[in-house]
Amino acid sequence: MLVQLNGKNVELAAEITTVRELLQSYQLQEKIVIVERNGEIVDRTRYEETPVADGDRIEIVHFVGGG
Amino acid sequence: MDTLKIGPYEFRSRLLLGTGKFPDLDIQDKAVAASEAEILTFAIRRLNLENPHEPNFLEKLDLKKFTLLPNTAGAYTAEEAVRIARLAKASGLCDMIKVEVIGDPKTLLPDPIGTLEASRILVEEGFIVLTYTNDDPILAKHLQEAGVHAVMPGASPIGSGQGIINENNLRFIIEDAKVPVIVDAGIGSPADCAKAMELGADGVLLNTAVALADNPVLMAEAMKLGVEAGRKGFLAGRIAKKRYASASSPTEGMIE
Numbered sequence: 001m002l003v004q005l006n007g008k009n010v011e012l013a014a015e016i017t018t019v020r021e022l023l024q025s026y027q028l029q030e031k032i033v034i035v036e037r038n039g040e041i042v043d044r045t046r047y048e049e050t051p052v053a054d055g056d057r058i059e060i061v062h063f064v065g066g067g
Numbered sequence: 068m069d070t071l072k073i074g075p076y077e078f079r080s081r082l083l084l085g086t087g088k089f090p091d092l093d094i095q096d097k098a099v100a101a102s103e104a105e106i107l108t109f110a111i112r113r114l115n116l117e118n119p120h121e122p123n124f125l126e127k128l129d130l131k132k133f134t135l136l137p138n139t140a141g142a143y144t145a146e147e148a149v150r151i152a153r154l155a156k157a158s159g160l161c162d163m164i165k166v167e168v169i170g171d172p173k174t175l176l177p178d179p180i181g182t183l184e185a186s187r188i189l190v191e192e193g194f195i196v197l198t199y200t201n202d203d204p205i206l207a208k209h210l211q212e213a214g215v216h217a218v219m220p221g222a223s224p225i226g227s228g229q230g231i232i233n234e235n236n237l238r239f240i241i242e243d244a245k246v247p248v249i250v251d252a253g254i255g256s257p258a259d260c261a262k263a264m265e266l267g268a269d270g271v272l273l274n275t276a277v278a279l280a281d282n283p284v285l286m287a288e289a290m291k292l293g294v295e296a297g298r299k300g301f302l303a304g305r306i307a308k309k310r311y312a313s314a315s316s317p318t319e320g321m322i323e
Contacts (some may be wrong), residue, residue, distance in 0.1 A: 004114040006114065008116075010116075017246045026119050027120070060113070061114060062111070063237070064110050064123070065086040066138055067085030067088075067140070067272075
């Protein structure tokens, strides 16, 4: 499955079907990140039931130093 | 107790510190402690998925001790700013937002129209809105009518260290303000902090002047003291300026 992840085309393993599994594949489950899927923010309580589908545009963002 | 009240929040410190450009996380940690700042700004950016576990300052922080003020830096339109603000709030860590809509990459001066538009939308969505704005008294008025919780006029361009360029405009903004006025951007030295506070500002937000100082930790403390000195000076009420001298020692009882 091909998705656009943080602006890059990424081929995801077949077993990744939800946002939660996507975050787990990068070991991000404990990190403070925010996920946007096709322009919509994914609520943190809904990672498990939110699907990841072919062609999705996904953003994973976080807090960085800034003024 | 002299506190800074922004929306529902109350702070002892009147120095707000940015978290960008520090030489390393250890120095940053010590500088934050030395500043005694309670509000720290952050930016929202894509996670680097090629190195998602690189050290991150937020993860070092005791989040019970600080209030996070994410910014919408990088936004050139109201839509972009609103999108970033919503992402920041979705972290569940904060509901304050520093609205920043830039109009030009060279000066990084705010786009007044986009700034007002984004502020209005985010106030309606229930954010606690602190808006980075030009030192324009009329725009500050419009922002307050839109319901922002603090106006943050720049002293001079972001990161320039030029200090307060238009003291007169800042004074106009402060005199008419019904919400806290936080001088944000362009601060170069502790004297600039003191000056802003003496003018009657409610707080100062700075980043580069500490992060890129030769000794950021010492400068963080100096800025804290500058803010405190200026605040106390403002509350104490300075004397009026006079053209001629006025002797401090008695003129009577001179030895003849």
